[in-house]
Amino acid sequence: MKFSLNWLNDHLDLTDLSVADIDDLLTFAGIEVEGIETRGADIDQLVVAQVISSEKHPDADKLSVCQIDAGADSPVQIVCGAKNYQVGDKIPLAQPGCELPGGFKIAPCKMRGIESNGMMCSASELGLTDESDGLMILDTDAAPGTAFSDIITSDTIFDVEITPNRPDLLSHLGLARELAALTGRELKGGIAHYQSINDKCQTAQSSDIDIQATEACPLYSGHFIRGIKVAPSPDWLKEKLEAVGLRPINNVVDITNYILHQTGQPLHAFDLAKLNGGIQVRYAKDGEKLIALDGADYPLNSSDLIIADGEKAQAIAGVMGGEDSGVTGGTTDILLESAYFAPSGVRATARRFNLSTDSSYRFERGIDPVQTLGISKLAVDLILELAGGTADPETLIAGQVPTAPADVAFEHAACHRLLGHNIGDDKINNILSSLGLEADGNNWKIPTWRLDLSRQVDLIEEVARVFGLDNIPARTVGTYAPASKEDKTYAANRSLRDRLVHQGFYEALSVKLIAESQLADDPATAMKGGLAPMRIKNPISDDYVYLRPSVIPSLLSIAKHNVNHGSSALRLFELGTVFSATPKGQAIEQSSLGLLITGDREPASWKKPQPETLDFHDLRSVIESLCPGQDIQIHPITPQPGCHLALAAQIRIGKSKAGICGQLTPARAREIGLEAPALVAEFNANTLNTARNTERRFAELPRYPASTRDIAMEAPAELPNSDIEAVFAKIDQKLLESFCLFDVFSDARGEKLAADKKSLAYSITYRHPDRTLEQAEVEQAHQQILETLSKNLPVVFR
C-alpha cells in the first residue's frame, strides 16, 4: 500500500524526520518498506513548457532544434536529443540557473553550433525515477511558465507491506496513529478516529434499508444527498489520489476513495435515479448477475452478499458497485453507503471472483466498526462542500454497531517471562497506553481499531514490537538434546554422499515433481508389479505433474542438460525422497539413492589421450564400493517391454532387495545425446545404509602363508559367472579361502576357441589358520574343487 508523506503530515508532524528515519521507524514497527519514491520536484527555474516546433539539427542527425513556449513573450530555443515528444506536448523545462538533482547546473550553451537555452527533462533527470525513457510528458492544463512544483507537489511515497493482522494501518490516519505512538507525538486535531462525530443518526424504515443477513452485515447506513453537481475534483484532492496511485474520476467517486485512504472505511455512492425501491442487504439468488463498475459480468450465487434495490443486485457488498447505479456525469441525487461487512463473506466472494479491490481488501481484513457512522458524516460534509446539493439531516442506519473488542487480562510477569527480560512494569504500561489501550486494573481496554488484540500474548507482542529485540539481551542457555533416529540417518546419508563425492561423483538435487513422459525412466518399470506414481491434482505445468517415483528420471534430464552444454562424461548421484502409492492409495515416501555413470572413465590427458569408456562393470564396482565387505549380488532380470533399460538386474545385499541397476537402451541414451553406454543404479537408501553401518568385528590377521593354484576352464559362452560362483559358494572345503576370476577370453571368429565357448581363468587361494599348508593337502583340496566344478557345470578344464 502506498502512503504519501505529505498526507501523513496532515495528521502528524513528521517534518523533523528524514526519509531514512521514517523508513527505520516503519521497519521496526513491523511495517516492511518495499519502496520509497519521490514525487514532484521543488526545483528553482524548473517550469512547465510547451513545444511549439521541432526541426532536425542541421549538423547532427540525432539532435533536434525546438522552439519552446516557456511563458515568456518570445519562444526559447532548445537543442534536444529525445524523440518521444510531439509538437504541442508539455514538458518540464530547466531554464538557465536551474540546478538539477545531482548538482547539474543549466546554462546557455551551443550544441553543434546551435544555441540552446535550457534543457527539456526526463523524469529521472528530475530525480523522480531511477530510470526513464525519454522526456517526461506532462498531462496538465497549467499554462507554460508555471513552476513545476505548482503542478506536482513534492512528496515522498512509501510503498509498504501491511501484515494481515494489522488492518488498522490500511489508512493514512491509521498509520499516522501508529507513528504517533512510536514517536510519542500527538496527532493533529487530537482525533484517533471518527467514532463520536456523527450524532445525527436515525434508524431506517425497513422499506428504506432492510438487512436480511445480519451476520454478514451487522451495520448498514445510507445518507441521501440531492441536487449535487458531479464535476472534476479540485486539484488538492486529485493530487492526494494521484500520490497514492489512484486515478481521479469525479468529485463524488474521488471523495469516497479519498475517505477510504484517509480513514480505512470503504464507502459507496449509488446514483439514486437508478435505484428502484429501498436498499436490501441480502444474499444473491442463484443465477442472479451483476455487471460491475469494471464492466465485467459477475454470475452470483447464494453465498454472495449483495446490495440490491427492489428489483436486482446493485453492488457486490464490500467488493464493487454495479455499473448501472454508479455515479456518472449526469448524476444529481445519490445514496451514500457506509457499512460494516463481516470479513469472511467479503473474502469468500472476492476470492471466488479473483477480485481484490481497495474496499474488499479492507473489509476482508476487518475495519474499525465504530468509525462507520462517523465517517459517513465526514464524507457527506465533504460532498456538500465540493459538489453542492442538499443532504438529509440524518443518516439512516440499519443493524447495530458491532460490539467493541473485549478487555484483555494482562499480567506483567508473564510479559517479562516471555521476553526473557524484566523491562519494568512502567515501561510496559507506557507502551500499551501509547498504542491507545487503557488500563483498568489488570484488564486492558482495547481500542476499537485493534481487532488483532484479544489475548494476553497479543499484548506481549505489542510490547516486544515497540520495545524492540535489540534491547533484549540474548541468552544461549540450552539443554542437551539426545541424538535422534533422524540424526543417525542424516549422518549415514552424509557419509554415503561423501563416499560418492570422493569417488568423483557430482551430487544433483532436483525438483521432486516430474513430467508424465519421464515416468518410463524409472528403472523399476523393468520389473513387473510396480507401485503407482502419485499425480498432482493441480499441476502448475506439464513438466511437473507427478511426484517422482525414482530419482533416475531427474538424473537423465540433468544428463541431457549437461550433454547439451558439452559434458558427456558424467558421474552423477542424487539422494532424496521418492514417492509412490499403494493400490489403496496410501502414499509411500522412501529415501532413494540414484547413480548415473556414462562416458570416459577419466578425463583425457596428455598421459592418456583416449581413456576407456565406462561400462556396466564400472557401475558394479561403484555398487560394491558402497558396501565394502558385504555380500552384494547382482541378479539379472529380463526387462519388461517398454522400459528404458536394455540390461537390468536386481541388487541384493545379503537377503535384502536393495535396488536395481542396468544399462539404458541405446534409443533412450541417444535421446539424451549419449553415445557411450549409460549405466544407472537405484538403491533404497535405508537398506543401503543399514548394510553400510553394520557393526564391524575384528578378524584375526592371517599368520600363516596362503597357497594359490590357477585353473583355466572352457565353458559355454552364455554361462553366467553367477552360476560358477554359486557352485564355489556351496563347496565344503575348509582350506578354500577365496577365488578370483582373472581372465576371460573368447574368440568370435572361432580360431583360437570355438565361437560358442569362453575360456575362464580363476586363481584359487588356500590357507589353514593354524599352520603352514602342506603340498599334498593343497593338491587334495584343489582336486575336490575341480571335481565339484566339473560335476555341476558344463565346463572342461584346459
Place this chain on the structure above:
Amino acid sequence: MLDELSAIQSDALAAIESIDSESTLDEFRIHYLGKKGRLTAAAAGMRDVAKEDKRAVGQKLNEVRNTITGLIDSRNVDLAAKKDAQAVAGIDPTLPARSLPQGAGHPLSQMLNRAVDTLHQLGFAIAEGPEIEDNWHCFDALNTPADHPARNEKDTFYFDSGKLLRTHTSTVQVRTMEGAKSLPVRIIAPGSAFRRDEIDATHSISFTQLEGLYVDEEVSLADLKGTLEYFFHSIFGKNTELRFRPHFFPFTEPSFEIDIKLHAAGKSSRWIEIAGCGMVDPSVFDAIHSQRKDELFSPDKVSGFAFGLGIDRLAMIQHGIPDLRLFSENDLRFLNQFA
C-alpha cells in the same frame, strides 16, 4: 715398505677417478682392501718391518687405509645420487596434472550440513515428517484460518485425496509435539517444501527449508535471539550485522523476520531478509494439547520458539549465486565451483 704404501695410495687416488658403477667400485674395494688386496698384502708385511720403524709404518698403513675407505664411501654417495637422478630423469614436474575425477557435493547439501552442524552444537536434534501432508498438520494446527490464501489451490499442490505437498517444514513442529514423550523439545527439521509458484530467478516450486523448534517451560525471546544470533554469526561470520524486524506469522507471536546486512562489492550495503522466527503462538499449543489429550503441551505451562530458514537463500548469499534455477539445473560447471 713406506714407499710401497705411498705407491698404493697414489694408485688408489688415480684409479678412483674412473670408477663409475657399483660393480667397478666393488672391484676397486677388493683390489685394495680384499683378502688378497694390495693393502691387505702390505699389512701382512708389517711383521717384517724393523721394530723401530713399526710405529711410522703402522701410521702410514692406517693413513692409506683411511684414505681408501674414504674414497670408497664418498664414491658410493656419488653413485647413489647419480642413480636417484637417473630414476627420475625425464620427468617434467611442470606438466599438467593427470586429472582424477573430481566430484562435488551439491552447494545446498553443503550449506545444509553447515547449518545442521551449527545447530547440533547448540543441542538441537533432527526430526522429520512426511512431504505429503494433510491440512491439519500443514495449516489447522498452525493457526492458519480456513480461508487463508496459502491454502488456496492456486498456491498449494493438492492430491485428489485432499492431501497436499507441505508448504513449509513447520509441519514437523506439529508432528514432533504430537509424538513427544517429554520436555524439552529441541529439534531441527531440514527438508523440502513446495509452493505453487511460477519458476524464475527468485521463485521455485520447491525449496530446502530448515525448521527449528524449542519448547520447554520458560523459553523466552531472549533464548530465540541468542540461538539465532549464534547461528548466523557461525554461518556468515562474527561481524555480520543482524536485525530482528517485527513481522506477522499465524503460528508465532511475537513474530520477527531476520535481516542480515549484505555488503556487495561496488554496491551500497543493504538489508536482506533471511529467516522468519517467533514465539510459538499459544493457539498452536492449544491444537496440540487437544490432539494429545494430556497436559504436556498445555499452553499455560509451556512456551517455545520456532524459526524457519531457507537453505537456498543462505547458499545464494554465501556464494553470491544470483539465480535459484542454478540449484536444480545441476550443471557440472556450476557444481564444480563448490568442489
